[in-house]
Amino acid sequence: xxxxxxxxxxxxxxxxxxxxxxxxxxxxxxxxxxxxxxxxxxxxxxxxxxxxxxxxxxxxxxxxxxxxxxxxxxxxxxxxxxxxxxxxxxxxxxxxxxxxxxxxxxxxxxxxxxxxxxxxxxxxxxxxxxxxxxxxxxxxxxxxxxxxxxxxxxxxxxxxxxxxxxxxxxxxxxxxxxxxxxxxxxxxxxxxxxxxxxxxxxxxxxxxxxxxxxxxxxxxxxxxxxxxxxxxxxxxxxxxxxxxxxxxxxxxxxxxxxxxxxxxxxxxxxxxxxxxxxxxxxxxxxxxxxxxxxxxxxxxxxxxxxxxxxxxxxxxxxxxxxxxxxxxxxxxxxxxxxxxxxxxxxxxxxxxxxxxxxxxxxxxxxxxxxxxxxxxxxxxxxxxxxxxxxxxxxxxxxxxxxxxxxxxxxxxx
Amino acid sequence: xxxxxxxxxxxxxxxxxxxxxxxxxxxxxxxxxxxxxxxxxxxxxxxxxxxxxxxxxxxxxxxxxxxxxxxxxxxxxxxxxxxxxxxxxxxxxxxxxxxxxxxxxxxxxxxxxxxxxxxxxxxxxxxxxxxxxxxxxxxxxxxxxxxxxxxxxxxxxxxxxxxxxxxxxxxxxxxxxxxxxxxxxxxxxxxxxxxxxxxxxxxxxxxxxxxxxxxxxxxxxxxxxxxxxxxxxxxxxxxxxxxxxxxxxxxxxxxxxxxxxxxxxxxxxxxxxxxxxxxxxxxxxxxxxxxxxxxxxxxxxxxxxxxxxxxxxxxxxxxxxxxxxxxxxxxxxxxxxxxxxxxxxxxxxxxxxxxxxxxxxxxxxxxxxxxxxxxxxxxxxxxxxxxxxxxxxxxxxxxxxxxxxxxxxxxxx
Numbered sequence: 001x002x003x004x005x006x007x008x009x010x011x012x013x014x015x016x017x018x019x020x021x022x023x024x025x026x027x028x029x030x031x032x033x034x035x036x037x038x039x040x041x042x043x044x045x046x047x048x049x050x051x052x053x054x055x056x057x058x059x060x061x062x063x064x065x066x067x068x069x070x071x072x073x074x075x076x077x078x079x080x081x082x083x084x085x086x087x088x089x090x091x092x093x094x095x096x097x098x099x100x101x102x103x104x105x106x107x108x109x110x111x112x113x114x115x116x117x118x119x120x121x122x123x124x125x126x127x128x129x130x131x132x133x134x135x136x137x138x139x140x141x142x143x144x145x146x147x148x149x150x151x152x153x154x155x156x157x158x159x160x161x162x163x164x165x166x167x168x169x170x171x172x173x174x175x176x177x178x179x180x181x182x183x184x185x186x187x188x189x190x191x192x193x194x195x196x197x198x199x200x201x202x203x204x205x206x207x208x209x210x211x212x213x214x215x216x217x218x219x220x221x222x223x224x225x226x227x228x229x230x231x232x233x234x235x236x237x238x239x240x241x242x243x244x245x246x247x248x249x250x251x252x253x254x255x256x257x258x259x260x261x262x263x264x265x266x267x268x269x270x271x272x273x274x275x276x277x278x279x280x281x282x283x284x285x286x287x288x289x290x291x292x293x294x295x296x297x298x299x300x301x302x303x304x305x306x307x308x309x310x311x312x313x314x315x316x317x318x319x320x321x322x323x324x325x326x327x328x329x330x331x332x333x334x335x336x337x338x339x340x341x342x343x344x345x346x347x348x349x350x351x352x353x354x355x356x357x358x359x360x361x362x363x364x365x366x367x368x369x370x371x372x373x374x375x376x377x378x379x380x381x382x383x384x385x386x387x388x389x390x391x392x393x394x395x396x397x398x399x400x401x402x403x404x405x406x407x408x409x410x411x412x413x
Numbered sequence: 414x415x416x417x418x419x420x421x422x423x424x425x426x427x428x429x430x431x432x433x434x435x436x437x438x439x440x441x442x443x444x445x446x447x448x449x450x451x452x453x454x455x456x457x458x459x460x461x462x463x464x465x466x467x468x469x470x471x472x473x474x475x476x477x478x479x480x481x482x483x484x485x486x487x488x489x490x491x492x493x494x495x496x497x498x499x500x501x502x503x504x505x506x507x508x509x510x511x512x513x514x515x516x517x518x519x520x521x522x523x524x525x526x527x528x529x530x531x532x533x534x535x536x537x538x539x540x541x542x543x544x545x546x547x548x549x550x551x552x553x554x555x556x557x558x559x560x561x562x563x564x565x566x567x568x569x570x571x572x573x574x575x576x577x578x579x580x581x582x583x584x585x586x587x588x589x590x591x592x593x594x595x596x597x598x599x600x601x602x603x604x605x606x607x608x609x610x611x612x613x614x615x616x617x618x619x620x621x622x623x624x625x626x627x628x629x630x631x632x633x634x635x636x637x638x639x640x641x642x643x644x645x646x647x648x649x650x651x652x653x654x655x656x657x658x659x660x661x662x663x664x665x666x667x668x669x670x671x672x673x674x675x676x677x678x679x680x681x682x683x684x685x686x687x688x689x690x691x692x693x694x695x696x697x698x699x700x701x702x703x704x705x706x707x708x709x710x711x712x713x714x715x716x717x718x719x720x721x722x723x724x725x726x727x728x729x730x731x732x733x734x735x736x737x738x739x740x741x742x743x744x745x746x747x748x749x750x751x752x753x754x755x756x757x758x759x760x761x762x763x764x765x766x767x768x769x770x771x772x773x774x775x776x777x778x779x780x781x782x783x784x785x786x787x788x789x790x791x792x793x794x795x796x797x798x799x800x801x802x803x804x805x806x807x808x809x810x811x812x813x814x815x816x817x818x819x820x821x822x823x824x825x826x
Contacts, residue, residue, distance in 0.1 A: 004590045004602075017619070024618060025583075029590050043661050048641025048693060049624035049632075057620030057627070058641075064618075108773070127749060131664075131728045135639050139646070139656045140742065142735035144637070147572040148561065155646070155654065155732045157637040159560040162575030165615055169582020170438075174770045176589035177417045177442050181774070183596060189417075190773035197751055197769035200744055202578055204752075204766035205437060205477075206430070207470030208735050209745065211462035213763030214470070218734035219462070224557070224570040226548050228461025228471075233552070233568070241568065243552045248456050251544075280461060315544045319568045321631035322555035322621050329553065331613055332622065336540060338610055339617075350626030353617035356610035357587045360521070360603035361594070 003030020004359045009093040009384075010175070011036065011086045012066070013106070015043040017134070017161050018123055018195065019099040020062035021168030022175070027065040028355035028365065034380055036069045036082055039402045041373050055346040063370040064352065069381075070374030070403040077400050079105045084385040087115035094188070095179060097171055099123040108190035117188040119178045121171050126196040134161040137199045142208070146219045156221075167198040225286055229279035230255075232290050233319065234297035236305050241319040242297065244309070246282060251315050258312035259296040268292065326351075337364055344369045374403010416443015417772045422506040422797075423588070424449065424499045425479070426519070428456040430547070430574050431608065432512040432536055433475035434581030435588070440478040441768035441778065447793055449482045449495055452815045454786050468759040476783040477765065482794075483787030483816040490813050492518045497798040500528035507601070508592060510584055512536040521603035530601040532591045534584050539609040547574040550612045555621070555631070563636045580611040638699055642692035643668075645703050646732065647710035649718050654732040655710065657722070659695060664728050671725035672709040681705065739764075750777055757782045787816010 008031040012023040020035070027033040037045070047058040069085065072078040083105065086096045094115050101124060104110060108120045125132030138144060138157060148156030170193055178189040203209060211219065224233040230246035246252035256262050265276055268288055274281040282289060297305060302318060309316045318328075326332050332351060334341055339351040347369075354367035381387045381401065395401045421444040425436035433448070440446040450458070460471040482498065485491040496518065499509045507528050514537060517523060521533045538545030551557060551570060561569030583606055591602040616622060624632065637646040643659035659665035669675050678689055681701055687694040695702060710718060715731060722729045731741075739745050745764060747754055752764040760782075767780035794800045794814065808814045 004594050021615075021618060025586060029586070046692065048696065049620045049628075050693070051623065051627050057623035061618045061620040061623065125728075126744065127751070132730070133644075133658055133660065133728060135644050135658060136656050136728060136730035139637075139654075139732040140730040140738060141745075142733050142738045143571075143573050144732060145734045148569055149565075149567070152562075154562070155637065156561055156569060157646075157656075158556075158571045158573065158575065159632075159634075159640070160556050160571065160575055160615075161619070162571065162573055162578065165575065165579045166582060169579060169586060170770060173438060173442070173582060173585045173589065174772075176586065176593065177770075178772060180589065180593060180596070181417050181772075183593070187774055191770060193770045196744055197749070200749070201751060201766035201769045202434075202573075203735070204764070205434060205474045206574070207462045207474040209739060209766075210464065210470035210474065210760060210763050212735040212739050214464050214761040215462075216736060218736055219572075221572075224552075224568065227572070231546075231548050233570075241552075243549050243570075245546055245548060247546065279459065280463070283461065315538075315546060315549060317545070317549035317553040319552040319557060320555050321558045322616070322625040323629060323631055325553060325555045326622060326625050331539065331609055332554075336610070336613070338540070338614060347623060348627040350623050351617070353614035353622075356614045357583060357590075357604060357606045359587075359591060359594075361600055 002362065003028070003365050004362050005029040005031040007092045008032070008095065009034070009089050010095045010097060013082070013096070013098040013100045015099065016047070017062065017164035018167040019097050019171060020044070021165060022097055022171035023066060024062055024064060025168065025172050025355070026175070028367065029357065030365065033066045034069060034085060034376070034384070035063060035066045036071055036085065037373060039070045039072050039374070039399070045373065051347045053346045057347060060344065060347055060370040065368040066371060067376035067380060068371035068373055068403065069377045070401060071377070072400050075400055077395065081381065081385055081395070081401065082106070083111065083114060085380060086111055087118060088384045088386070094118045095175060096120045097175060101129060112188055115188070117182055117186055119175065119182055119189045119191065121175045121178070121191040123167055123171055124192065124194040127194045132194070132196050134163045134195070137163050137196045140196070141199055141203055142218070143203070146221055148221045148223070150221050150223045152221055163195055163199045166202060167193070167195045170198050225283070228283050230282035230286055230289060232286060232293070234294055236297050236300055236302045238301040240302035242302065242305055243317050243319065245315040247279065249277065252282065254312050254314045255293070258308050258314055259293050261292050261296070264292040265289070340366050342367070342369055372403065374401070377401050377403040415775065416441070416778050417775050418442040418444040420505045421445070421508065422447070422502050423508045423510060426495070426509070426511040426513045428512065429460070430475065430577035431580040432510050432584060433457070434578060435510055435584035436479060437475055437477060438581065438585050438768070439588070441780065442770070443778065446479045447482060447498060447789070447797070448476060448479045449484055449498065450786060452483045452485050452787070452812070458786065464760045466759045470760060473757065473760055473783040478781040479784060480789035480793060481784035481786055481816065482790045483814060484790070485813050488813055490808065494794065494798055494808070494814065495519070496524065496527060498793060499524055500531060501797045501799070507531045508588060509533040510588060514542060525601055528601070530595055530599055532588065532595055532602045532604065534588045534591070534604040536580055536584055537605065537607040540607045545607070545609050547576045547608070550576050550609045553609070554612055554616055556616070559632045559634055561634045561636070563634050565634055576608055576612045579615060580606070580608045583611050638696070641696050643695035643699060643702060645699060645706070647707060649710050649713055649715045651714040653715035655715065655718055656730050656732065658728040660692065662690065665689070665695065667725050667727045668706070671721055671727055672706050674705050674709070677705040678702070753779050755780070755782055785816065787814070790814050790816040
């Protein structure tokens with residue numbers, strides 16, 4: 001049945017997380033996504049984590065279901081091939097996402113001479129065009145300062161490249177918005193954004209800039225507490241840890257009820273003269289609240305805690321390592337239709353996710369594995385760049401392109 | 414000149430981060446976004462951080478430039494009004510994003526009886542429809558376990574609601590993809606995704622599931638180190654801290670050159686028999702590398718470190734608190750055209766971000782402040798729900814709607 005973006009063709013010139021994730025999102029919604037790389041592979045070809053074979057699980061994860069073309073872009077001929085691939089195709093093509101920032105032959109002014117309705121989305125490091133990565137944007141904007149155990153005296157970086165993920169989403173948003181406009185007007189578009197601006201806008205949207213400006217103070221670290229209301233981690237009798245949420249009134253009442261702490265909370269409210277129905281007061285008094293709740297958790301193992309919280313409809317989760325999550329959580333297995341167990345050569349057997357989005361008019365697409373580097377070189381040179389078999393053979397022979405089964409002009413005979 | 418989504422109308426029924434952020438992203442690209450709330454405000458109306466006045470900086474940040482309608486949805490009339498607002502309008506309307514999950518009158522089967530081409534995107538907590546929040550999804554999937562100082566024995570939650578931000582981006586992706594399909598076929602769409610599935614898919618895409626499955630081990634915490642290559646934080650002579658990146662070969666060589674540690678690194682490579690040109694080896698030997706680099710940083714203050722690193726083209730950033738970032742970083746000021754200094758009643762004066770995306774065919778839109786709750790009730794009842802003045806007055810009188818200047822039927826006289 002295909003995906004909702006079937007027919008759309010997007011070319012991706014990328015490395016690392018954000019733009020590859022954008023291409024993956026489009027591919028898993030049904031677009032044909034052609035990623036091009038240098039013949040030796042992109043800067044992310046060997047990015048960790050690696051499988052025991054040494055192959056990159058990272059690269060394989062972010063390039064699933066794409067077509068891979070390997071071209072020597074130091075040569076004039078190679079650059080011409082990439083230009084043809086980017087600018088070729090019908091009205092659903094001419095869409096290019098990149099974080100490579102190559103001036104001249106691969107910029108929008110030059111490419112749009114070849115295809116005036118080209119939509120090109122360029123993700124930069126910062127608005128000045130300088131390289132920045134998630135690991136630098138995050139400390140510059142203050143998030144590690146507010147992350148970590150209460151009282152810890154050093155900044156704590158996030159392990160998840162959250163700004164890359166956010167920027168990848170924004171690349172897709174921008175591409176689809178510009179393509180929508182092109183459908184109506186025929187106009188191409190040169191679209192730019194930067195990782196740092198995505199992060200700076202987001203902290204503004206979340207109120208963090210206003211908080212800093214109006215209070216003049218840095219938000220202190222609060223460990224695993226939910227900021228501004230009640231939510232806390234607790235250790236169960238078997239040493240397992242859970243996160244419990246009392247953000248909304250309903251969640252808060254559920255938590256108090258299941259733990260039988262109604263009287264203790266009433267006493268705390270009376271003693272402090274505060275209304276615990278106010279979410280901010282629950283945050284201010286979180287240490288006292290936690291002390292009142294902790295014995296209930298400490299007297300039960302995870303299974304008993306889980307059963308009671310589920311019964312009471314409390315919003316909660318266990319803390320897990322990733323291997324524990326993989327072993328325990330059906331949401332990371334084929335029980336979840338988003339996942340398919342794949343056995344990929346050089347990588348191993350594990351559940352692979354498709355798109356998290358379902359569309360009522362389309363069957364969910366099974367995830368596909370990643371291509372080998374250059375696996376689709378020949379196909380794309382023929383079908384997209386419009387070369388004939390002899391031309392393709394000569395390009396292989398001279399090492400301008402690589403990958404796939406074809407190795408030289410002799411194979412064309 | 415307007416934004417690239419000008420003409421599109423999206424209705425938002427939401428609370429907290431993800432769906433409000435999705436609506437904001439659409440609004441800042443030029444769509445008309447109508448957020449409806451209960452008369453007393455949504456569950457997030459008082460969410461922290463707060464301004465000194467007690468008003469929510471969070472709510473104001475996530476609802477900028479939207480139209481606000483306040484309706485009593487417990488009443489049949491109120492539900493009919495919301496139904497009209499969601500299903501009204503021309504071919505660029507009939508777009509609804511929500512995380513409220515109201516069965517019956519506000520679900521897709523019911524609403525599509527009134528408008529068959531309705532595109533509705535519903536964000537759930539998990540795929541089973543249970544409530545989950547960023548604070549529970551994250552520990553369940555293992556990220557806090559790998560976050561925090563090396564050797565720290567407890568999980569460390571992220572302070573940024575990263576999964577909410579990711580899910581908000583995916584809501585926009587899904588809406589624009591479904592609207593694209595509708596433009597071509599006229600078909601509506603019931604679109605679903607969950608916060609937990611967005612997170613589970615993302616950790617799969619990043620290789621974390623493959624890593625857990627093939628190694629069988631949890632990834633250890635590595636503090637502020639860049640995972641899988643070299644990148645580390647250093648303390649300067651004035652106590653300020655910087656993050657320095659040696660991810661690519663070029664970054665690594667630049668870092669070694671500027672710090673004059675070429676001989677030390679060659680000696681380390683010889684002693685250990687490893688090639689530091691391999692990014693994985695740099696990660697494995699990161700403690701030794703850090704020891705060799707640390708004196709250079711410890712002998713210079715931040716200004717001197719910054720000047721030298723900039724000169725050498727090294728990718729780096731200072732660690733800052735948010736107030737420091739606001740004071741020091743021009744990217745968080747009007748020097749950055751994404752920001753405008755706004756003085757908002759009840760909130761204060763600070764830089765407010767617009768969209769991080771620029772489109773060559775459109776001037777950058779200045780950010781607008783958030784509406785007051787119900788500020789646009791009367792306008793939307795008239796223009797979208799198609800009510801006349803007397804009907805509107807009666808709804809105000811009976812308390813079915815609220816907000817804006819209009820308070821009762823007497824004002825209509």
